[in-house]
Amino acid sequence: MSKDKFDYFIKGERNKYEVIIGLEVHAQVSSKSKLFSGSATKFGAEPNSQVSLIDSAFPGMLPVINKECINQAIRTGLGLNAKINNNSVFDRKNYFYADLPQGYQISQYKNPIVGEGKVLLDMPYGSKEIGIERLHLEQDAGKSIHDMDPSSTYVDLNRSGIALMEIVSKPDLRSPEEVNAYIKKLRTIMRYLGTCDGNMQEGSLRADVNVSVRQLGDKKFGTRCEIKNVNSIKFMQMAIEYEAKRQVELLDEGKKIEQETRLFDTKKNETRSMRSKENAHDYRYFPDPDLLPLKIEQKLIDDLKKSLPELPDNKKERFMRDYGLNSYEANVLVSEKEISNYYEEVAKLSDKKLAATWMMGDLFAMLNDKGLNISKSPISAKNFAELVQSIKTGEISGRIAKEVFELMVESGDNPKKIIESKGMKQQSDPKELEKIINEILTKNKDKVDQYKSGKEKLFGFFVGQVMKKSGGKANPQLTNEILKKLLKG
Amino acid sequence: MSEVVNKNLSEIIELIKKKEIKSEELTNLYIDRANKSKKLNSYITTCFEYTTQKAKEFDKKPNFNSLLPGVPLAVKDLFCTNGFKTTAGSKMLENFVPKYESTVTENLWKEGAILLGKLNCDEYAMGSSNETSYFGNVINPIARDTVPGGSSGGSASALAADLTPATIGTDTGGSIRQPASFTGTVGLKPTYGLCSRWGIVAFASSLDQAGPMTKSVKDCSIMLEAMAGFDKKDSTSIDKKKENYSKNLKTNIKGIKIGIPKEYRVEKMPKEIDELWNKGKSILKDLGADIVDISLPHTKYALPTYYIVAPAEASSNLARYDGVKYGYRSSRGNDLIEMYENTRSEGFGDEVKRRILIGTYVLSSGYYDAYYLKAQKVRQLIKKDFDENFGKVDAILTPSTPSSAFKIGEKTDNPISMYLNDIFTVPVNLAGLPAISIPAGLDKKGYPLGLQLIGKTLDEQNILNVAYAFEKNCNFKNEIKNWWL
Numbered sequence: 001m002s003k004d005k006f007d008y009f010i011k012g013e014r015n016k017y018e019v020i021i022g023l024e025v026h027a028q029v030s031s032k033s034k035l036f037s038g039s040a041t042k043f044g045a046e047p048n049s050q051v052s053l054i055d056s057a058f059p060g061m062l063p064v065i066n067k068e069c070i071n072q073a074i075r076t077g078l079g080l081n082a083k084i085n086n087n088s089v090f091d092r093k094n095y096f097y098a099d100l101p102q103g104y105q106i107s108q109y110k111n112p113i114v115g116e117g118k119v120l121l122d123m124p125y126g127s128k129e130i131g132i133e134r135l136h137l138e139q140d141a142g143k144s145i146h147d148m149d150p151s152s153t154y155v156d157l158n159r160s161g162i163a164l165m166e167i168v169s170k171p172d173l174r175s176p177e178e179v180n181a182y183i184k185k186l187r188t189i190m191r192y193l194g195t196c197d198g199n200m201q202e203g204s205l206r207a208d209v210n211v212s213v214r215q216l217g218d219k220k221f222g223t224r225c226e227i228k229n230v231n232s233i234k235f236m237q238m239a240i241e242y243e244a245k246r247q248v249e250l251l252d253e254g255k256k257i258e259q260e261t262r263l264f265d266t267k268k269n270e271t272r273s274m275r276s277k278e279n280a281h282d283y284r285y286f287p288d289p290d291l292l293p294l295k296i297e298q299k300l301i302d303d304l305k306k307s308l309p310e311l312p313d314n315k316k317e318r319f320m321r322d323y324g325l326n327s328y329e330a331n332v333l334v335s336e337k338e339i340s341n342y343y344e345e346v347a348k349l350s351d352k353k354l355a356a357t358w359m360m361g362d363l364f365a366m367l368n369d370k371g372l373n374i375s376k377s378p379i380s381a382k383n384f385a386e387l388v389q390s391i392k393t394g395e396i397s398g399r400i401a402k403e404v405f406e407l408m409v410e411s412g413d414n415p416k417k418i419i420e421s422k423g424m425k426q427q428s429d430p431k432e433l434e435k436i437i438n439e440i441l442t443k444n445k446d447k448v449d450q451y452k453s454g455k456e457k458l459f460g461f462f463v464g465q466v467m468k469k470s471g472g473k474a475n476p477q478l479t480n481e482i483l484k485k486l487l488k489g
Numbered sequence: 490m491s492e493v494v495n496k497n498l499s500e501i502i503e504l505i506k507k508k509e510i511k512s513e514e515l516t517n518l519y520i521d522r523a524n525k526s527k528k529l530n531s532y533i534t535t536c537f538e539y540t541t542q543k544a545k546e547f548d549k550k551p552n553f554n555s556l557l558p559g560v561p562l563a564v565k566d567l568f569c570t571n572g573f574k575t576t577a578g579s580k581m582l583e584n585f586v587p588k589y590e591s592t593v594t595e596n597l598w599k600e601g602a603i604l605l606g607k608l609n610c611d612e613y614a615m616g617s618s619n620e621t622s623y624f625g626n627v628i629n630p631i632a633r634d635t636v637p638g639g640s641s642g643g644s645a646s647a648l649a650a651d652l653t654p655a656t657i658g659t660d661t662g663g664s665i666r667q668p669a670s671f672t673g674t675v676g677l678k679p680t681y682g683l684c685s686r687w688g689i690v691a692f693a694s695s696l697d698q699a700g701p702m703t704k705s706v707k708d709c710s711i712m713l714e715a716m717a718g719f720d721k722k723d724s725t726s727i728d729k730k731k732e733n734y735s736k737n738l739k740t741n742i743k744g745i746k747i748g749i750p751k752e753y754r755v756e757k758m759p760k761e762i763d764e765l766w767n768k769g770k771s772i773l774k775d776l777g778a779d780i781v782d783i784s785l786p787h788t789k790y791a792l793p794t795y796y797i798v799a800p801a802e803a804s805s806n807l808a809r810y811d812g813v814k815y816g817y818r819s820s821r822g823n824d825l826i827e828m829y830e831n832t833r834s835e836g837f838g839d840e841v842k843r844r845i846l847i848g849t850y851v852l853s854s855g856y857y858d859a860y861y862l863k864a865q866k867v868r869q870l871i872k873k874d875f876d877e878n879f880g881k882v883d884a885i886l887t888p889s890t891p892s893s894a895f896k897i898g899e900k901t902d903n904p905i906s907m908y909l910n911d912i913f914t915v916p917v918n919l920a921g922l923p924a925i926s927i928p929a930g931l932d933k934k935g936y937p938l939g940l941q942l943i944g945k946t947l948d949e950q951n952i953l954n955v956a957y958a959f960e961k962n963c964n965f966k967n968e969i970k971n972w973w974l
Binding site for chain 2: 059
């Protein structure tokens, strides 16, 4: 599947187009309480059970910044190799909606907390840098529930006031695959940092997707459309494909793209116009007079920087250097902090390369199958390392190892114990093997003659017989060697 | 004993401490007077049963070590009071009962004061005559056809009419000082951030500030001491130690430099105001103060700046009154947008709507730079004017208002002439400075006139001292004839 050349273009009737994508990712900050109030932020609580007077905008209520949310935004900024602004401002974004109790959202407009940064993507055609324009903090809105009653709308304010980080990319993305890689990378970085759980099902990570197209070779960007609030990578990819094709068709027909906000209909798999530029909201942004400008001491930034965990890019480099992994393996094994931790534990106790192969093969397949996170793996890292070592030393063959693996999954037992109790140890004694092989050769004299007269395909037959006789435990390498030797004689 | 209500707060506190009067007796005197004074329309809500109950409790277990032991107080209806209606003078909040107490009123109760009720005010504190209140206009006890000023008009009226020994108001552009001037009382707007804004219905967040309204400067210092204090629930609250304003009050102001800004001598200002200002200067001079002519060149831009900044913030602050969560909701409307439109059309009065429209306009894209942003820049220049002069002088003396109390209905059809009433008070809010209005004389109609002392940031003690010395040497006497009784 791996492509060594980028080739995502949309072919129109006459021209070939390049797709330009920029993302505004809304990531929910992991914090115990909301951005400007002490209310809890737990997902799935009873409607309106995590709402303070501030969240519901009672008269005379005032916002007070939650320092932990600021720290989380700074950590994320540092993880994105971005500039942290010592001075930033909270603004009010004014609009009316039933689930926006204040009648405005507190956000950051002209002076965000985090400035330009970058994220590195590993694409099959090489690594690619995606620019970050900015990261700012803002309040989430509540939730309007329209389908509970035919004539009324219900409002749940649990989400109202929860801290979001809006991470705005530069228009550097060029394909749905890159968007996939970008979102996953952002998610990985934030999960390493513990600043966002990245749980898309729970809405912790959503994105507005900006799409435009331009003829191959053009320097100027085309007019973009913004697809609002897409909440899964798959939908983002589908929306981009649909939207890019729609724009190309329009251009091919000699029509113009209108700048507008669109919605992605997940049922019909199409984007639909929500409002045109002319009807765009005038949010009347202005600095929130209830909050002083946010001043961040350099010392805080430096301290947070020092306390950052090892980030995926660095860890990947280290895995390649210290464990001799290739780029692909290292990428997969650092994609989640828990996976990398598991791998490091296994690698400490066993062959590093073989451990990587077995983790990415059988272990991941099993976890995937069972829908389990690696932290819930029925096989402990220590047991897994022992299994890898048993293969490495030749104690069991790869084939037997698969059986042992299955038994480990079922019982959670130590592999040594399983091998021992089931007598699965590999037959690696040359004398014993020679005895078995001789028996088989004697029994199949006719086939030996055929082999000797040139029917070399029969070699496989002999190996099979040896395996059958040894209950699969014969060391395959040794079996090959001895067989060849005896058949020659 | 009915003359007790004529006394100053500090005298009443002494009576209580000397056990010459019980809290309950005192409370009954004020309740009795309030019941006879309904014509003034000072109150929106009373809670006399509660007051009597609390007064009895106080008398059973009195604590005389607090600042306001067992003193009944009525407060402006902009302060949220737990369990008691808080209307902000608006139909929108006609039946709104908060389940929380504003920090400032909480501070008063902690010092032993007891709530008498909620005083009338202009709707959402938007007005200079208390004529925008949904609950009707308030009468100035000075004369039956005059306004008490605004927006803390109910507070000023109740205080001057002896319905409460002291009170509190809020001041966004002069809403404490102007009514104080119109009623012959003392009103202080503290440094922005000295009193918490938490639990006060917001008008313009960067300007709003609560402050005391009293019959004397000493009373003012006691009330300020009780109200003020850092509050971590208000991000703009100033983190500093509490001061003992009343204990540190002194009359020696020798050598203090008082600035007289020439820009406050405005066109068409009545001669009486000019004379009053001169009188003020000579009193302070006689007390040993140096009178220094100064210039605050950006003063003339203060009013237009204020009428951009304040409505801009108000337009956003009042967005929450949308009929969804609490307060008034129109019964008409087929969808959310219609419900919003009808609720806000029916729930807000004309002046509030006017300011929401102005505020929305000045923040709109395409106008923001020309209005709001420019106003913010001018605001900085106004602040700079003060900062530069406060290197040279310790306080600034100006008239509080360009006229005495005007007639009811006189300015209701002319918003601009109404806005002009704030011309001397507004610059102080824009600069976030403390200022006190003190009664200084009567005009030829016998209506009181006030002078304003503006101080440096957090220099409340200094302007209180100057005001205290001034008060002792001014011999002002308010001529209120109890005509409504």
